[in-house]
Amino acid sequence: MANNNNGDVKLIGAWPSPFVMRSRIAFNIKSVEYEFLEEKFGSKSELLLKSNPVHKKIPVLLHNDKPICESNIIVEYIDEVWSAGPSILPSDAHDRAVARFWAAYVDEKWFPNVRGALNASSEEAKNAAVGQLKEGMALLEGAYEEISKGKDFFGGEKIGFIDIAFGSMLAWLRALQVMLGGVKLLDEEKTPGLCKWADKFSADPAVKDVLPETDKIIEFAKLLVAKNKAAAASS
Amino acid sequence: MADQGEVKLLKTWSSLFGLRVVWALKLKGIPYESVDEDLTNKSDLLLQYNPVHTKVPVLIHNGKSICESLVILEYIDETWSQNPPRLLPRDPIQRASARFWAKFMDEKQALPSMWQAFTKEGREQEEGVASIAENLKLLEAELEGKKFLGGEEIGIPDFALGWLVNLVPVFEEILGLKIVDEERHPSLSEWSRRISDIPVIEESWPPRDKLVTKWAAIRDHFLATARASSG
Numbered sequence: 001m002a003n004n005n006n007g008d009v010k011l012i013g014a015w016p017s018p019f020v021m022r023s024r025i026a027f028n029i030k031s032v033e034y035e036f037l038e039e040k041f042g043s044k045s046e047l048l049l050k051s052n053p054v055h056k057k058i059p060v061l062l063h064n065d066k067p068i069c070e071s072n073i074i075v076e077y078i079d080e081v082w083s084a085g086p087s088i089l090p091s092d093a094h095d096r097a098v099a100r101f102w103a104a105y106v107d108e109k110w111f112p113n114v115r116g117a118l119n120a121s122s123e124e125a126k127n128a129a130v131g132q133l134k135e136g137m138a139l140l141e142g143a144y145e146e147i148s149k150g151k152d153f154f155g156g157e158k159i160g161f162i163d164i165a166f167g168s169m170l171a172w173l174r175a176l177q178v179m180l181g182g183v184k185l186l187d188e189e190k191t192p193g194l195c196k197w198a199d200k201f202s203a204d205p206a207v208k209d210v211l212p213e214t215d216k217i218i219e220f221a222k223l224l225v226a227k228n229k230a231a232a233a234s235s
Numbered sequence: 236m237a238d239q240g241e242v243k244l245l246k247t248w249s250s251l252f253g254l255r256v257v258w259a260l261k262l263k264g265i266p267y268e269s270v271d272e273d274l275t276n277k278s279d280l281l282l283q284y285n286p287v288h289t290k291v292p293v294l295i296h297n298g299k300s301i302c303e304s305l306v307i308l309e310y311i312d313e314t315w316s317q318n319p320p321r322l323l324p325r326d327p328i329q330r331a332s333a334r335f336w337a338k339f340m341d342e343k344q345a346l347p348s349m350w351q352a353f354t355k356e357g358r359e360q361e362e363g364v365a366s367i368a369e370n371l372k373l374l375e376a377e378l379e380g381k382k383f384l385g386g387e388e389i390g391i392p393d394f395a396l397g398w399l400v401n402l403v404p405v406f407e408e409i410l411g412l413k414i415v416d417e418e419r420h421p422s423l424s425e426w427s428r429r430i431s432d433i434p435v436i437e438e439s440w441p442p443r444d445k446l447v448t449k450w451a452a453i454r455d456h457f458l459a460t461a462r463a464s465s466g
Contacts, residue, residue, distance in 0.1 A: 054339065054373055068331045070338060080327045097301040097310040104303055105287065108342065139287060 006082070009034040010062040012048050014041070016220045018111075019071035020059040021168040021210050026078040028206035029159065030085035042227065072103050075164055089161050096161075102143055102154070103165035110136040114172055117180060118221060119228050130183055133176075134190075140166065141191040148193070152200045159204055167201040168211075175217040240297040242267035245281050247274060249441045249449055251402060252304040253292040255394040259311045261435040262389075263318035305337050308391050322391050329386065336377065336384055336392035339370075346398070353406055353450070354457035364412065371420055378422040382429065393430065400427045405446045409454060 011027070011034050013020030027034050039045055044056055051060045051067040061068040061077065068077050079088040089096050113136065116129035147154050147162065154162035177183055186195050202211055244260065246253025248271050260267050272281055272291055284300035285293045294301045294310065301310045312322035323330050340346060348370060352363030374396070378384060384392035403414050417424045431437055 063328075066328050068328070068335075070335055073331050073334045073338070076334070077327050077331045080330070093310055093313045094296075094299050094301065096313065097306050100306045100309065101287075101301075101303055104306065 006032055007064045008062070010037055011035070012037045012039065012045070012051065012060040012062065013058045014039045015212060016217060017058055018168040018172055021171075022071045022164050023059045023061060023074045023078070024210045025159070025164050025168065025206050026075045026088060028210065029088060030078060030082040032078070032082055032085075041223070071168075072100075072107070072161075072165060075161065079161075086158060088155070088159075088164065090155070098147065099154075099161040102140075102147075102162045105136075105139075106165045106169065110140070110166075111169065114169070114176060117176060118225055126180070130180065133185055137185050137187070137191050137194065141194050144193045144197060148197070153197065159201065159206060163197075163201055167198075167207065170198055170202060171212045171214060171217045172221075174214040175221055178214065178218060179221060241295075243270060243295040244268070245270050245272055245278075245284070245293040245295070246291045247272050249446060250291050251398040254401075254439060254441075255304050255397060256292045256294060256307050256311070257439050258394055258397070258436055259308050259322060261439065262320060262433075263311065263315050265311070265315055265318065305334075305341070305391065305395065308337075308394060312391070320388050320390075322385075322389075322394070324386060324390065333385055333390055333392050337395040339373075340392070340395040340398075349406070352412075353410065353454060355461070356458060364414075367414060371415065371423065375420050375422050378426055381422075383426070389430075389433070393426075397430065397436070399423070400430050401440050401443075402446070402450075405443065405450055408447060409451050 009027075009032060011020070011023055013023065013036065015038065024036075037045075037047065039048060039058055048058065048060060049056055051062060052058075052069045055069065057069075059069075059071055059074060061074045063077075063081070068074050075088060090099060110133065113129045113132040117126055117133065120126035120129060143162075144154060148156065151157050153159050154166075159167070173185055177185055184190075186198055188195055201207055242260070242265060244253065244256055244267050246256070246269065257269070270278070270280065272278055274291070277289055280295075281291065281293060282289055284295055285291075285302045288302060290302070292302075292304055292307060294307045296310075296314070301307050308322055323333055348363050348366035350363075352360055352367055355363060374384075381387075383389045384396060399415065406412075407414055415423055415427070
């Protein structure tokens with residue numbers, strides 16, 4: 001890929017992964033072209049295993065053959081290296097700390113409940129996970145109100161770090177709502193700010209070709225849940 | 236030079252995560268007020284400044300709070316960038332690597348597997364111990380040929396691993412197991428000595444006998460709870 005000054009840029013990933021979506025959105029914001037090396041579902045390529053030997057997970061960014069792992073770390077890297085493009089992290093140190101805090105919250109506290117809800121073996125477990133997700137949505141709604149200060153995004157007038165970290169989850173969030181029989185995580189009454197934000201984020205030029213259709217994720221989720229069940233049964 | 240402003244740190248006497256922030260503040264020569272919390276009776280200050288997690292450490296700078304130890308470390312590095320040492324390298328690739336290893340300690344395996352080995356018994360404990368051994372192998376490989384995880388200078392990943400130096404001997408004593416040894420982990424052992432030689436770090440360790448008492452009680456509590464629910 002002729003990238004002039006950008007060097008050789010490859011992204012190892014897969015279209016359904018929200019973590020991979022983060023890197024792709026960041027690249028779009030910076031108008032950086034990259035080669036997308038898609039992993040096959042159910043197997044891990046030699047390149048992936050070599051590039052991320054510790055976790056063996058996607059995404060992995062290969063910049064001039066040097067690997068960078070962990071989705072939020074990759075976004076920070078992209079922001080630092082391609083600093084001429086629109087900035088992703090805020091410029092104020094305290095705002096940056098807040099952005100990192102919420103990105104970490106999405107990964108450590110919120111997302112595990114998505115997995116929990118999808119893979120729950122009992123109604124009780126599922127309801128517990130959904131309850132946690134709803135609590136999380138309320139916190140994120142509060143954070144959105146406080147941080148966006150009346151603008152469209154957590155990042156203000158344009159997409160920023162928290163938008164990418166949480167927005168990348170939207171396809172899965174919408175899929176979950178359907179798969180759980182109409183559970184409302186994005187709720188016009190309880191999370192009006194996030195509802196508007198979700199629409200704006202999804203329509204953003206940097207995002208719309210990256211965020212998959214909800215139906216496609218539902219289809220994929222069924223495959224994934226089946227695979228997880230089979231693995232659990234055989235272990 | 237950034238306006239120092241008022242710096243307050245909420246922590247506990249034994250918190251490993253709080254200790255990281257103490258080291259950063261002390262190494263950079265940043266004056267601060269320290270508040271030791273009693274987590275069984277959380278202060279209004281803690282509830283106000285970390286409403287989401289109500290956990291320590293919390294850094295309060297000029298009335299604004301920063302939570303999560305690794306986030307705090309980056310904030311300190313950026314805000315007091317004129318004060319050496321740099322806690323993160325300048326080069327973006329090295330920064331990404333430093334962040335990766337710091338995150339590895341907390342979120343991926345290192346601490347969680349230690350927790351499992353410490354709070355369980357029998358097969359679950361064995362699994363925890365095996366997991367720790369795997370993680371230590373990775374860390375040993377990463378440290379080879381380096382002075383610090385950050386490279387030539389101490390940095391955020393070293394702070395993140397700091398608990399290894401102080402807490403592992405305590406766990407080893409309580410469990411009657413050897414977790415880190417000179418033979419399997421020459422680089423880690425060397426690194427531990429190097430960390431301990433830093434005066435600011437050496438003087439900040441919580442008292443060992445108090446730690447043994449506290450952690451032995453924690454282990455007893457977890458084992459008792461597990462036995463009661465399975466018995």
